[in-house]
Amino acid sequence: MRRFALLTDTQRAGRGRPPGSGRRPFTxxxxxxxxxxxxxxxxxxxxxxxxxxxxxxxxxxxxxGDAAPGRGVDPAPRRSVRSTRARPGRGGGAPGxxxxxxxxxxxxxxxxxxxxxxxxxxxxVDIASVSGDERRLADALEAALRTQAPHxxxxxxxxxxxxxxxxxxxxxxxxxxxxxxxxxxDNVPSRRAxxxxxxxxxxxxxxxxxxxxxxxxxxxxPRHDLTLVFYDCEEIEADRNGLGRIEREHRDWLDAxxxxxxxxxxxxxxxxxQGTLRVELRASGRRSxxxxxxxxxxxxxRAGEILSRLAAYRPRWVDIDGCEYREGxxxxxxxxxxxxxxxPDECVVTVNFRFAPDRSAEQAVEHVxxxxxxxxxxxxxxxxxxxxxxSAPAAAEFVAATGAVPRAKYGWTDVSRFAALGIPAVNYGPxxxxxxxxxxxHVAEDxxxxxxxxxxxxxxxxxx
Numbered sequence: 186m187r188r189f190a191l192l193t194d195t196q197r198a199g200r201g202r203p204p205g206s207g208r209r210p211f212t213x214x215x216x217x218x219x220x221x222x223x224x225x226x227x228x229x230x231x232x233x234x235x236x237x238x239x240x241x242x243x244x245x246x247x248x249x250g251d252a253a254p255g256r257g258v259d260p261a262p263r264r265s266v267r268s269t270r271a272r273p274g275r276g277g278g279a280p281g282x283x284x285x286x287x288x289x290x291x292x293x294x295x296x297x298x299x300x301x302x303x304x305x306x307x308x309x310v311d312i313a314s315v316s317g318d319e320r321r322l323a324d325a326l327e328a329a330l331r332t333q334a335p336h337x338x339x340x341x342x343x344x345x346x347x348x349x350x351x352x353x354x355x356x357x358x359x360x361x362x363x364x365x366x367x368x369x370x371d372n373v374p375s376r377r378a379x380x381x382x383x384x385x386x387x388x389x390x391x392x393x394x395x396x397x398x399x400x401x402x403x404x405x406x407p408r409h410d411l412t413l414v415f416y417d418c419e420e421i422e423a424d425r426n427g428l429g430r431i432e433r434e435h436r437d438w439l440d441a442x443x444x445x446x447x448x449x450x451x452x453x454x455x456x457x458x459q460g461t462l463r464v465e466l467r468a469s470g471r472r473s474x475x476x477x478x479x480x481x482x483x484x485x486x487r488a489g490e491i492l493s494r495l496a497a498y499r500p501r502w503v504d505i506d507g508c509e510y511r512e513g514x515x516x517x518x519x520x521x522x523x524x525x526x527x528x529p530d531e532c533v534v535t536v537n538f539r540f541a542p543d544r545s546a547e548q549a550v551e552h553v554x555x556x557x558x559x560x561x562x563x564x565x566x567x568x569x570x571x572x573x574x575x576s577a578p579a580a581a582e583f584v585a586a587t588g589a590v591p592r593a594k595y596g597w598t599d600v601s602r603f604a605a606l607g608i609p610a611v612n613y614g615p616x617x618x619x620x621x622x623x624x625x626x627h628v629a630e631d632x633x634x635x636x637x638x639x640x641x642x643x644x645x646x647x648x649x
Contacts, residue, residue, distance in 0.1 A: 393447020
């Protein structure tokens, strides 16, 4: 290790410097760092955390959602929110305990819920929230609801934010929207041009979230009691979906006479949803050398019977509450083969069945077993559908408010979760479903404005 010594003025003068001049403050050497934990090559620790300083656990690296100067987007105004509530992994701690650094100040992007929902959509898009990383947007929504909507009770559940009125109205309407998006495709921050808002999540479904949040903040006396559910992890595996956690931990917050999900419907009311079933069908044979194929039994050839049955299948068209649901049975994957000189002994065909909501999940499985009788079948994915429930009073009133002819929802959405709880549920949002998850994702400003007006008329009994 190098040694350091302070020189006297006489010694310094002997090196050609005037006594007392050119004195530099002593700076200790910096040890090389190795590893992300901040320890040096000899196990030395990083800088000591002093009381009142912000811990490393609460610092944040720049994310794709931060507006960058010079990119044509005005950075959103920011404010500081002081929190004394300790959360796991957030760098907080109980006062007076070892390791506590006291209240931590975290800078959050500010959301103005009373602003034009178009502007609010852009602001929410600018806060990146890919599935599993929704905390910054959840923090911003929670802070905005608590400060700008004092008429609401607010609850935080993981990275989901819930709010509701308690006015004693005869009916309760629940507005639900997921705040996560698929991975960003170079389309954050948002961009506005020619009446269009571009960016990841504009269509699916931050424009719907913005409409709901705006109405919640600006309707202090709605004709129906309101519940708002902004939840996480909808775009990934079902067992991480925030609605499932809320159902387990806060079931009473999901009680309602009607649930409206802000999924992209292009401003059309889409009722209920199809169920989905995925199965693997196996055709078996006997392996042999392809030069002696008569000794084997080709499983891929046997799978031709599965494909023939699929080609001959005639799906149902079912009318429920005026909504026509079309079923579909399709091969979505086929796999088989061992090597270029081997007759294969197994072939697996994956089949997806999209079924009308008048079938239960069990009935759907039984139907597919009947179609492919004689082939071993393994269920790999199953989610029930949701009946439209448009005859319920709150739902019928909403249909009248939209002035639209309801249509069936093709595809599966979280309305199924509400249907399983006995709650009529519909999909209604300003986004275009054909643009969801695309690099070119965008939403028309007029669509956001129109959706806001329809929901305001339904919830408050007057035009926007």
